[in-house]
Each structure stands twice: as structure tokens, then as C-alpha cells.
Amino acid sequence: MPESLIIGTRGSELALWQARRIQSLLSEKGISARLEIIKTQGDQIQNLPLSKLEGKGFFTRELEEALLDGRIDLAVHSMKDLPTDLPAGLKLVAVPERESPADRFLIHRDAADPSQPFGFRTGARVGTSSNRRIDQLRYHRPDAQAVPIRGNVPTRVQKLRDGVVDVLIMAAAGLNRLDLDLNDLIVVEPDLTVWVPAPAQGALAIECRDPDDRIQGILADLNSAAISTLVSVEREFLKLTGGGCHAAVGALAMPTGRRMVLQTFFENRYLAVGGEDPGQVPARALALHQKLNEPSAETVWLVRNHEDVADLTRLLEPSGRVIWQQPAIRIRYEDRKNLIMRATRDADESDLILFTSHNAVFWTATRLPVFIRERQVLAIGPATARAARDAGFENVLLSSVGNTRGLVTEWELLPLKDVKKVFYPVSAMGDTDWIQAEPMKGIEFRKSVVYWPEALELPDPLPVTPDVMVVYSASAVPVLSPVIKAMTHPIRLVSIGPKTTAALREQEIRVDYEALYPSVDEILTGILGS
Structure with missing residues (x-):
């Protein structure tokens, strides 16, 4: 082994900080290293925007040439600058750490x-x-x-x-x-779902020759498997879009229990896509983006209030689809003073607040004291999590399993410590049997029924002839059943969650697609038929 490894780096203050950081990590393992500063095309040409420069790898090419020539042993990069396809003879060997991606x-x-x-x-x-x-x-x-x-x-x-x-x-x-x-x-600092960073932003990358077992063996110990998985998903999406590291593509992978959610910005569109297999998420995200680009004259009935489906509507309308937003139920909220007082005490004494819907968030935020918003929150689904953050809850953990029964299988995977008491505001129609499941033993759930559904009268006749219908709640099925059965034209019916699906099938109504998670990407998959 050489007495001292040679680390290739650009000469900017940030690049030198990053190279010295790797130098320090190597030193902790008893390995000495020195820095070799190399100017790249991006450093030399300062009078043009990056979009005007030809090719890829403006900040990495010369470092890679030095690796291939044997002038350096490893190169340290800001990973967002590194092209997704590396030159033959080189390998990305370690992703040691990641700062904030924002x-x-x-x-x-x-x-x-x-x-x-x-x-x-x-x-x-x-x-x-x-x-x-x-x-x-x-x-x-x-x-x-x-x-x-x-x-x-x-x-x-x-x-x-x-x-x-x-x-x-x-x-x-x-x-x-x-x-x-x-x-x-x-x-x-904008929210990461509102303003999406570049793929792998904030991550450090170490590149070396391949094969070079000796150097790779030294550097492999610096790799963080968790960070490497996240940035690999982001970079794979970038690669699938055909863009380089300076393309107008945003991607941020976020683990949420058993699922990974990839927040993307592509072709002037924001879309979050999830899945249990990280390797499949980038391709699924691109497929949905492409499907949304296809023109369609379909009419889609979203059985929900406008404010609840604004994101979905914004994604669907540019394709030419007609979106009809008509709920079948409305929500009534509990306002009895003794219940509000009891709920305030229960929430204050709990280690965690569990929100399974934005209705529960709304009730808690508008009826209970402001200090309750300091409690840790577990929100099921991205819409519920966003509602909690918008309402001022400071510590929101997202579970994207989609329903409470799914939460049973995910509970032990969530970063929850010392949770003994949970405040649980629910609907009168809510399923709470799951809290008796084995993973929940030893946890005291303080349940409060704080809202309930009330049937609405639908227009007769309907003002539209829907081609697709999205049913969000089992509570809406009694109202919708006679309307659906009276339809004489084909309709594609999308159901949200197993409880809604079961209610529809009890009425002998065919469900064409069941979205297991109440997320935009799952619902889009059903609507688009992809």
C-alpha cells in the first residue's frame, strides 16, 4: 500500500472542505492522504451559464482523467455534479455522508x-x-x-x-x-415537496479506478449504505429522463417506513411516487410523468371536496381531462366542551398524536390549545402530513402505509421511541380494532371520536357523464351505490383502501383498481390505467 493516498479535488473552498473531510475520515482509519488540486472546465469557464457549456461532467471530467492516468488515487465530488454514466475503468465506490439536500x-x-x-x-x-x-x-x-x-x-x-x-x-x-x-x-428554506433539490444534492461521492481492489477495499468502509440507496434512486430517475447533472430535473428520495417516496420535479410538474421496492420507484415515477403527458378527453369524477383534490386536479387538467369534484358526504365536527377538555388533557399527556385524516388534523388544530402542536405527530399519508404541517404542528413523522391496518406491520420500523400513550382523534366510522394487534400491546391509545360523515344529496341528473370515478371513503358508498348502479355507460372505478373496496363489493359494484395508499401517485395509477 502506498505511504500516502492522493485525493483529487477542485480548488474551490467548498471542494477543499469536502476533500479534507474525506482526508480526515481516512486519517481516523490510520490512512494518510494528501490533496491534489485539479482545475476543471467548470472552474476555468466562468463567463458562461452552465447551460451554455457543451457535454456533461463540467466539474468532474478532468478529475476522472487524472484517475485514469494514475495521477490520483481517488476523487472527491459533490455527487450532484457527477454524471450518471461513469467512464469505463472508473467506479463510484463510496457515498460517505450527506448534508441537507435543500x-x-x-x-x-x-x-x-x-x-x-x-x-x-x-x-x-x-x-x-x-x-x-x-x-x-x-x-x-x-x-x-x-x-x-x-x-x-x-x-x-x-x-x-x-x-x-x-x-x-x-x-x-x-x-x-x-x-x-x-x-x-x-x-x-422552502419545503422539500414544494421546491425539489437536484438528485443527490448534499451528498459526497468518492470515485476511484476499477479494478483497483486495494483502493476500493480502503474506501468501501467509508460508504453509508442507507445514503447510497437514497441517492441511487434519485440518480436513476435522472438517468431515465435522459438528463445530465445540470438538467431541469429534481429528485429527492425519502424513506417512510416500509415504503420509499421519490419526490420529483420534471417537465414543469411536481409528483411524488412511492413503492416498497426502491429499485422500481424511478421507472414508475417516469411512467406516470409520461402518462400525464398523453392527451385525454375523459371526464373524471373525484368524490371529494375541491380543496382535498387540488393536487390531483392540477396534475390531470393539462392533459385535457374534465375534472368534476363532487363529494357524497360532508363532515360534522364535535364541539361539546367536555369532550374538548378531555381531548386536551389526553393530548397533553400523550407521547404521540396519531392522525389518520386531514379531518382529524383540522379538528385538533381548531379546537385544542396551541401548545398541543408541539407534540410529536405520526400522520398516515402525505396529504395528512402536509395538513398537519400547514396547521402548525412542528414535529411530523410521515407513514405512507395508507391505512391503520398497514400501520400495524410498519409500527416497529418507525423511528418512535418510548411511546406509551397515543392521542387518537377519529371518525365515528373509523376502524379502531387494529389497536389491539400484537405490536400495539403496552401502548395506551386515548381515542376521541371528533367527527362523523353526513350524507349529501347528489345532483339528479348528474351534470357530467363520468368515464372514471374515484371513491375515497366507505362512508360515501351508501350514497353512491344507487347512482353507480343506474349508470348505463362503462365506467372505470377506482377505490381508495380495502375498507372502501369491501363496501363497494358488498353492493355488488365492480372495482377496477384499488389504491392501497391514499397518495396521489396511487390514485393516478388507477385513473390513468397505468
């Missing part, structure tokens, strides 16, 4: 406007050369002006201070690693 808006105080999305004024000049960031900026803030900006992290921040731009979009990872003083600026 983007941040750095806002000059003169350009601040808290009333606007992301907190900056109308018409602001926003510094970014990233196609992904430019497309998302146009999506959320079409009034803003994207201004190309290059340079290392401190240089770009100084340009913001000097007034070259009003706002700067930066990766949180670089800001955190360099520990820059940003007290004179306003910093806004």
Missing part, C-alpha cells in the same frame, strides 16, 4: 417581502444558473427575473451583498459546510 433563498434585506412566496419582492432579480432552479422559479414566481450567476459559494454571496442580484438560490449543504455568516441576509 435549496435556500438568500434575500437582500432591501428586496424582502414576507407577503410573497419565498419572501422576496415582486420582480426581484434572482441569481441562479441552474436550469432546475430557473424552471421552479418560473413555476412559483413567474414575476421574478432569473439572472445567470457563476463563481464559488463566497463569491456568489458577495455578489448578492453588492447588489448584483436581489436574491440568490444556493444549496444548503455548501452554506452549512462553509459555515458562512449570513446574519445580514434573510434566509428562507
Whole structure:
């Protein structure tokens, strides 16, 4: 083994921080290493936006050439800069750690406007050369002006201070690693489902020659299997889209119990797609994106209120589909003072609040004291989790199993510690037998019935002739059954959850697709027939 390994790195402050970090990890294992600074095309050409440069690997190609030439033993990269296809003779051998994957808006105080999305004024000049960031900026803030900006992290921040731009979009990872003083600026970090980062953003990557058993053996111990799995899913989605590391593609993989959810931004569309097999999620995500691009004249009846299906409607309407939002039930909420007082006590004394619907979130947020929002929350499904966060609950854990019976199988996999008491606000129609299951033994569930469904009268005749119908709740089936049976035309019926499916089949109504999870991607799969 050589006395000292040679680590190839770019010369920017951030790149040197990352290389020194790997140098330190190697030193902890008794392995010495020195740094070799190599200039890349991206470093040398500073007067053009990255989108104007030809090819891929603007910040990695020269490092890879040095590896192949034997001038260095390993190269350290920001993984988001690394092309998905590596040159022959090289291998990605370790993904040791990942900082926050988020983007941040750095806002000059003169350009601040808290009333606007992301907190900056109308018409602001926003510094970014990233196609992904430019497309998302146009999506959320079409009034803003994207201004190309290059340079290392401190240089770009100084340009913001000097007034070259009003706002700067930066990766949180670089800001955190360099520990820059940003007290004179306003910093806004958008939600990761609202503004999706680049695939593998925040992750470090170590590349070496292949074969090179000696070096690979040393570096393999630095790999984090968990992080490697997540970034591999993100990079696979990028690869399937045909884009390079500077393409207008966002992807972030998030484990949620037994499932992995991949949040994507592609072709000006946000879509979260989940699955129990991480290897299948990227292809499924791309297939749904492609299916949504296909024109259709179908009429889709979503048996739900408009505000409950806004995301689904926004995804379906551009294809030409007619969306009819008509619920079959409405929700009545409990307002008895003694129940609210008891629920306040139970929630305050509990270690966890379990929300299985946005209705339970709404009741808890509007009836119980504000301090209850400090409790840890477990929310079933992304819509429920988002409702909890929007309502001000500070510590929300997402379970994407889709229903309470699925939660039984996932419970022990969730990062829950010392949970002995659970506050559980439910519907009068809710299934609570599951809390007696074996994994729940020893946990005290403090159940409160806080809302119940009430039948609505549907228009007669219906104002549309639906081709597809999505039934969300077993409670709606008694109202819908005579309407469905009276239909004389073919209809594709999508049911949400096993309880709803069972209620429909009891009425001898055929279910064409059962969405096991109440997530947009599962419902889309049924609607699109994919």
C-alpha cells in the first residue's frame, strides 16, 4: 500500500472542505492522504451559464482523467455534479455522508417581502444558473427575473451583498459546510415537496479506478449504505429522463417506513411516487410523468371536496381531462366542551398524536390549545402530513402505509421511541380494532371520536357523464351505490383502501383498481390505467 493516498479535488473552498473531510475520515482509519488540486472546465469557464457549456461532467471530467492516468488515487465530488454514466475503468465506490439536500433563498434585506412566496419582492432579480432552479422559479414566481450567476459559494454571496442580484438560490449543504455568516441576509428554506433539490444534492461521492481492489477495499468502509440507496434512486430517475447533472430535473428520495417516496420535479410538474421496492420507484415515477403527458378527453369524477383534490386536479387538467369534484358526504365536527377538555388533557399527556385524516388534523388544530402542536405527530399519508404541517404542528413523522391496518406491520420500523400513550382523534366510522394487534400491546391509545360523515344529496341528473370515478371513503358508498348502479355507460372505478373496496363489493359494484395508499401517485395509477 502506498505511504500516502492522493485525493483529487477542485480548488474551490467548498471542494477543499469536502476533500479534507474525506482526508480526515481516512486519517481516523490510520490512512494518510494528501490533496491534489485539479482545475476543471467548470472552474476555468466562468463567463458562461452552465447551460451554455457543451457535454456533461463540467466539474468532474478532468478529475476522472487524472484517475485514469494514475495521477490520483481517488476523487472527491459533490455527487450532484457527477454524471450518471461513469467512464469505463472508473467506479463510484463510496457515498460517505450527506448534508441537507435543500435549496435556500438568500434575500437582500432591501428586496424582502414576507407577503410573497419565498419572501422576496415582486420582480426581484434572482441569481441562479441552474436550469432546475430557473424552471421552479418560473413555476412559483413567474414575476421574478432569473439572472445567470457563476463563481464559488463566497463569491456568489458577495455578489448578492453588492447588489448584483436581489436574491440568490444556493444549496444548503455548501452554506452549512462553509459555515458562512449570513446574519445580514434573510434566509428562507422552502419545503422539500414544494421546491425539489437536484438528485443527490448534499451528498459526497468518492470515485476511484476499477479494478483497483486495494483502493476500493480502503474506501468501501467509508460508504453509508442507507445514503447510497437514497441517492441511487434519485440518480436513476435522472438517468431515465435522459438528463445530465445540470438538467431541469429534481429528485429527492425519502424513506417512510416500509415504503420509499421519490419526490420529483420534471417537465414543469411536481409528483411524488412511492413503492416498497426502491429499485422500481424511478421507472414508475417516469411512467406516470409520461402518462400525464398523453392527451385525454375523459371526464373524471373525484368524490371529494375541491380543496382535498387540488393536487390531483392540477396534475390531470393539462392533459385535457374534465375534472368534476363532487363529494357524497360532508363532515360534522364535535364541539361539546367536555369532550374538548378531555381531548386536551389526553393530548397533553400523550407521547404521540396519531392522525389518520386531514379531518382529524383540522379538528385538533381548531379546537385544542396551541401548545398541543408541539407534540410529536405520526400522520398516515402525505396529504395528512402536509395538513398537519400547514396547521402548525412542528414535529411530523410521515407513514405512507395508507391505512391503520398497514400501520400495524410498519409500527416497529418507525423511528418512535418510548411511546406509551397515543392521542387518537377519529371518525365515528373509523376502524379502531387494529389497536389491539400484537405490536400495539403496552401502548395506551386515548381515542376521541371528533367527527362523523353526513350524507349529501347528489345532483339528479348528474351534470357530467363520468368515464372514471374515484371513491375515497366507505362512508360515501351508501350514497353512491344507487347512482353507480343506474349508470348505463362503462365506467372505470377506482377505490381508495380495502375498507372502501369491501363496501363497494358488498353492493355488488365492480372495482377496477384499488389504491392501497391514499397518495396521489396511487390514485393516478388507477385513473390513468397505468
